[in-house]
Amino acid sequence: MFDFAVVTQWVDTLLRSFLPDQAALLVEFLLVGLCLLTAYALIALALIYGERKICAWFQCRLGPNRVGPYGLIQPVADMIKMLIKELIDMNHSDKFLFRVAPFIVIISSVLAFGCIPFAKGLEILDFNVGIFFLLAVSSIGIVGILLAGWSSNNKFSLIGAMRSGAQMISYELSIGLTILTMVVLSGSMQLSTIVESQANGWFIFTGHIPAFIAFVIYMIAGTAETNRGPFDLPEADSELTAGYHTEYSGIQFGFFYLAEYLNMFVVAAVATTLFWGGWMPLHIPGFDNFNMIMDYIPSLFWFIGKVAVMIFIIMWFKWTFPRLRIDQLLRLEWKYLLPINLINLMLMVLIVVFGLHF
Amino acid sequence: MNSIKEYFVSFYKGLKSLLIGMKVTLRIFFRKKTTECYPENRETLVIAERFRGTLTMPHDAEGNHKCIACGLCEMACPNGTIHVESVTEVNEETGKKKKVLTRYMYDHGSCMFCQMCVRACPHDAICFDNSFEHAVFTRGKLVKQLNKK
Numbered sequence: 421m422f423d424f425a426v427v428t429q430w431v432d433t434l435l436r437s438f439l440p441d442q443a444a445l446l447v448e449f450l451l452v453g454l455c456l457l458t459a460y461a462l463i464a465l466a467l468i469y470g471e472r473k474i475c476a477w478f479q480c481r482l483g484p485n486r487v488g489p490y491g492l493i494q495p496v497a498d499m500i501k502m503l504i505k506e507l508i509d510m511n512h513s514d515k516f517l518f519r520v521a522p523f524i525v526i527i528s529s530v531l532a533f534g535c536i537p538f539a540k541g542l543e544i545l546d547f548n549v550g551i552f553f554l555l556a557v558s559s560i561g562i563v564g565i566l567l568a569g570w571s572s573n574n575k576f577s578l579i580g581a582m583r584s585g586a587q588m589i590s591y592e593l594s595i596g597l598t599i600l601t602m603v604v605l606s607g608s609m610q611l612s613t614i615v616e617s618q619a620n621g622w623f624i625f626t627g628h629i630p631a632f633i634a635f636v637i638y639m640i641a642g643t644a645e646t647n648r649g650p651f652d653l654p655e656a657d658s659e660l661t662a663g664y665h666t667e668y669s670g671i672q673f674g675f676f677y678l679a680e681y682l683n684m685f686v687v688a689a690v691a692t693t694l695f696w697g698g699w700m701p702l703h704i705p706g707f708d709n710f711n712m713i714m715d716y717i718p719s720l721f722w723f724i725g726k727v728a729v730m731i732f733i734i735m736w737f738k739w740t741f742p743r744l745r746i747d748q749l750l751r752l753e754w755k756y757l758l759p760i761n762l763i764n765l766m767l768m769v770l771i772v773v774f775g776l777h778f
Numbered sequence: 779m780n781s782i783k784e785y786f787v788s789f790y791k792g793l794k795s796l797l798i799g800m801k802v803t804l805r806i807f808f809r810k811k812t813t814e815c816y817p818e819n820r821e822t823l824v825i826a827e828r829f830r831g832t833l834t835m836p837h838d839a840e841g842n843h844k845c846i847a848c849g850l851c852e853m854a855c856p857n858g859t860i861h862v863e864s865v866t867e868v869n870e871e872t873g874k875k876k877k878v879l880t881r882y883m884y885d886h887g888s889c890m891f892c893q894m895c896v897r898a899c900p901h902d903a904i905c906f907d908n909s910f911e912h913a914v915f916t917r918g919k920l921v922k923q924l925n926k927k
């Protein structure tokens with residue numbers, strides 16, 4: 421299987437051959453940042469296109485099909501439109517916080533995005549508490565959302581932000597516990613190690629029942645984390661116009677929009693990494709020929725394919741279920757998901773202790 | 779005890795109904811799409827027969843229409859969209875007076891397609907056809923004379 425470390429090593433030696441160590445490192449940082457941001461923007465465009473198409477198909481429509489073949493240029497056109505729009509300042513809003521909020525949201529999502537192991541040897545932030553770091557940075561986003569609601573001097577924004585806060589804090593718990601369950605199984609918090617240890621079978625198969633329960637809970641909580649339907653109360657178009665980003669326009673709104681889609685990508689990617697083997701091809705112990713063939717598919721494709729399936733499931737949720745009320749939302753978390761999660765964690769610990777996993 | 783039972787029952791009920799919902803939407807996902815790609819499918823486009831497109835006055839092969847210029851449609855129209863202009867002719871043989879339609883003016887721009895005029899007409903002289911491509915460059919072009927002679 422192709423190891424992207426070859427490419428990165430090559431770039432590294434090339435830079436070091438004519439630059440001093442510090443400068444080479446600096447150039448590498450810049451290059452990585454550039455690649456990351458490009459990937460971020462491209463994935464966001466792809467996701468916006470995908471969302472619109474999938475939403476359309478769920479409603480028996482065709483979706484965008486006018487701009488470019490199959491409407492492929494549509495998100496680009498939307499992006500250009502968004503970039504040339506005016507940035508409007510609200511009267512009596514807290515100007516500084518108002519402007520800072522979108523950056524906090526997007527920085528948190530870019531940081532989380534940087535932790536994901538995309539392919540073999542293609543990890544940017546990879547250290548021994550990687551998954552912990554990912555959890556931590558992805559929750560910074562909520563600060564941005566609260567600030568956005570608070571500073572825009574609009575009661576709808578404020579209600580949206582408060583709801584978002586309640587929702588995120590509750591569901592963060594579920595996400596943390598499901599991730600903990602999988603960390604118990606893998607015995608590591610380093611994302612690359614987690615993926616490596618799934619070489620002989622993805623955790624969803626080796627961890628069987630508790631892993632599956634954890635996966636279902638993770639998907640539910642992940643959907644809630646990204647503020648997507650059926651948990652889109654912070655935005656609830658019909659009641660709050662757009663929730664916390666009502667007052668934003670132009671690229672500031674674009675940041676929230678991008679972050680929302682990229683958070684969905686991050687959630688899907690973490691689900692892939694923890695449960696479905698990350699970039700690891702499908703290996704069935706004993707079928708060596710089959711495993712060989714699977715190895716020929718590049719790891720990047722495995723990763724993208726699995727993430728696409730996860731994203732489809734999240735979109736499927738959104739276009740199937742009606743929006744929950746705030747009390748129903750909190751009841752679902754505290755009365756159902758949390759107890760199940762705790763029992764599930766217990767079950768996983770027992771299974772690992774007695775070696776009942778495959 | 780009862781509340782515990784309720785807890786589990788509601789959990790399974792909820793789960794089941796959610797799964798049924800997801801099954802339904804997945805089925806719809808693969809269903810044939812209903813969107814019409816309009817300008818491309820202009821040749822094959824089927825518009826329902828009863829669609830109210832344009833008010834027309836059908837003429838037979840000799841170019842005669844059934845309108846007797848009674849003006850009921852003009853009176854029925856809530857928008858003042860129709861103007862019936864007529865002259866009174868005297869039949870030379872019998873000496874009877876008779877109204878004859880000269881111009882039947884219909885302002886498409888103010889019509890709201892309520893079909894009151896068609897309902898009011900005692901002779902079924904007017905009806906709606908289903909042509910719907912009405913765009914013109916000036917409002918004046920929307921005013922049409924429906925009778926041909």
Ligand code: SF4
Pocket residue numbers: 833854855856857858859860888889890891892893894895896
């Ligand atoms: S459809 Fe209604 S508005 Fe239009 S001409 Fe007939 S009566 Fe008037």
Ligand code: SF4
Pocket residue numbers: 844845846847848849850851852862898899900901902903904
């Ligand atoms: S179209 Fe019908 S209702 Fe109108 S003037 Fe002619 S006969 Fe009378």
